[in-house]
Amino acid sequence: MNYTPSTQRYDSMKYNHTGSRGLKLPAISLGLWHNFGNTTSLDSQREMIHTAFDLGITHFDLANNYGPPPGSAEENFGTILHRDLRTHRDELIISSKAGYHMWPGPYGEWGSRKYLLSSLDQSLKRLKLDYVDIFYSHRLDPNTPLEETMGALDTAVRQGKALYAGISSYSGKKTIEASAVMKSLGTPILIHQPSYSMLNRWIEKDLLSVLEQEGIGCIPFSPLAQGMLSDKYLQGVPSGSRAATPGTAFKQDFLTPENLAHIQDLNTIAQERGQSLAQMALAWVLRDPRITTALIGASSPAQIKENVAALNNLSFTKEELKRIDVHALDAGINLWAQSSQAG
Numbered sequence: 123m124n125y126t127p128s129t130q131r132y133d134s135m136k137y138n139h140t141g142s143r144g145l146k147l148p149a150i151s152l153g154l155w156h157n158f159g160n161t162t163s164l165d166s167q168r169e170m171i172h173t174a175f176d177l178g179i180t181h182f183d184l185a186n187n188y189g190p191p192p193g194s195a196e197e198n199f200g201t202i203l204h205r206d207l208r209t210h211r212d213e214l215i216i217s218s219k220a221g222y223h224m225w226p227g228p229y230g231e232w233g234s235r236k237y238l239l240s241s242l243d244q245s246l247k248r249l250k251l252d253y254v255d256i257f258y259s260h261r262l263d264p265n266t267p268l269e270e271t272m273g274a275l276d277t278a279v280r281q282g283k284a285l286y287a288g289i290s291s292y293s294g295k296k297t298i299e300a301s302a303v304m305k306s307l308g309t310p311i312l313i314h315q316p317s318y319s320m321l322n323r324w325i326e327k328d329l330l331s332v333l334e335q336e337g338i339g340c341i342p343f344s345p346l347a348q349g350m351l352s353d354k355y356l357q358g359v360p361s362g363s364r365a366a367t368p369g370t371a372f373k374q375d376f377l378t379p380e381n382l383a384h385i386q387d388l389n390t391i392a393q394e395r396g397q398s399l400a401q402m403a404l405a406w407v408l409r410d411p412r413i414t415t416a417l418i419g420a421s422s423p424a425q426i427k428e429n430v431a432a433l434n435n436l437s438f439t440k441e442e443l444k445r446i447d448v449h450a451l452d453a454g455i456n457l458w459a460q461s462s463q464a465g
C-alpha cells in the first residue's frame with residue numbers, strides 16, 4: 123500500500139501559536155504512548171498516522187520509553203516516517219522525551235546531563251532522524267540541579283539535535299525556576315506538557331498562569347483521561363480497551379460507581395451539545411486560550427476522525443461550564459496524575 127497525503131489536509135485544522143512563540147501547533151496532536159509499540163501491527167499504526175496527517179495533525183509526540191517494549195514506538199514511527207512521509211519532514215513537528223527508566227545503571231533515567239544527551243542520541247537513531255523538533259525533560263529530577271537538566275536541553279538545541287526545549291509535569295514553582303535558567307542560557311522553554319482534563323484540573327491552581335506569564339505553550343496529555351471521558355465504559359469494560367489491557371496505566375479501580383456517575387452526567391451534557399463525550403472533553407480543554415493543543419491517544423483511525431471533529435463546536439455557554447465544573451475529581455486527582463506519569 124502506497125500512501126499519498128490528502129491535498130486537503132490543511133483545509134480545516136486550526137493551528138495555534140505555542141504560548142508567545144512563533145511555532146504553531148495543530149489544535150489536536152497525536153501521542154504514541156499506547157498502540158504504537160510492537161504489540162500493534164505496523165499496518166494499523168500506518169493507518170492511524172495517515173489518518174492524522176490527512177486531517178492536518180502535524181504534531182506527533184513520542185518519548186524514549188514508549189512501546190512496548192520501550193523504544194519500539196520511536197522505531198516504528200521512524201519506519202513509517204521514512205516509508206510514507208520522508209518528503210514531508212518539514213511539515214512535521216516530532217517530539218521526544220527523556221526522564222523515565224530506559225537502561226540499567228545510574229545513567230538510565232531521571233535528569234542528569236549524561237542521561238538526557240545519551241538518550242536523545244538513542245532516540246534519533248531509533249527515529250532515523252538528524253533532529254527532533256521538541257526535546258523534553260519528561261519529569262523533574264529532585265536530586266539533580268535544575269541548571270544541569272536545563273543545561274542539557276540547551277545543549278541539545280545548540281547541537282542542532284532539537285529545535286526547541288520542553289518540560290513535562292513540572293510544578294508551577296519549578297516551571298518558574300526552569301524558565302529562568304533557560305532564558306539565561308538563551309533557549310527559552312517552548313512548551314510544558316502536563317496532565318489535564320475535565321476530571322483532573324491540577325494545572326488551574328497556578329501552572330496555567332505561570333505559563334502565560336512566561337510565554338510558554340501548554341500541551342495537555344490524557345485530555346480524555348485515557349478514554350474514561352468517552353461513552354465506552356458506561357456499559358462495562360469493552361475487550362481490547364485500554365482498561366481491559368494488562369500492563370497499561372489505566373487501572374480499573376478508576377471505574378468506581380461514583381466516577382461512572384460523573385461520566386454519565388458529562389455524557390448527558392455532551393449529547394445536549396450534539397457532541398460525543400470525547401469531543402466535548404477535547405473542546406473543553408481547548409476552551410482556554412492558554413492551551414495550545416490537546417494531546418490525544420488513539421487505538422483506531424475512527425477515534426482520530428471523531429476527535430478532530432470536536433473542532434466543529436468549541437464554544438461553551440456559562441451554564442454548560444458550571445455544570446461541567448461540578449465533575450472535577452478533587453480526591454481522584456493525585457491518583458490519576460500519578461498513574462499517567464510514566465507516559
Ligand SMILES: NC(=O)c1ccc[n+]([C@@H]2O[C@H](COP(=O)([O-])OP(=O)(O)OC[C@H]3O[C@@H](n4cnc5c(N)ncnc54)[C@H](OP(=O)(O)O)[C@@H]3O)[C@@H](O)[C@H]2O)c1
Binds near residue numbers: 345428
Ligand atoms: N508527559 C507525560 O508524562 C505523558 C503521560 C501520559 C501521556 N502522555 C502523552 O499524551 C498522549 C495522550 O495520552 P493518552 O493516550 O492517555 O490520551 P487520551 O486521549 O486521554 O486517551 C487515549 C485513549 O482514549 C481512547 N479514545 C480516544 N479517542 C476516543 C474516542 N473518540 N472514543 C472512545 N475512546 C477514545 C483510546 O483508548 P482505547 O485503547 O481504550 O480505545 C485511546 O488510546 C500520549 O500518547 C503521550 O504522547 C504524556
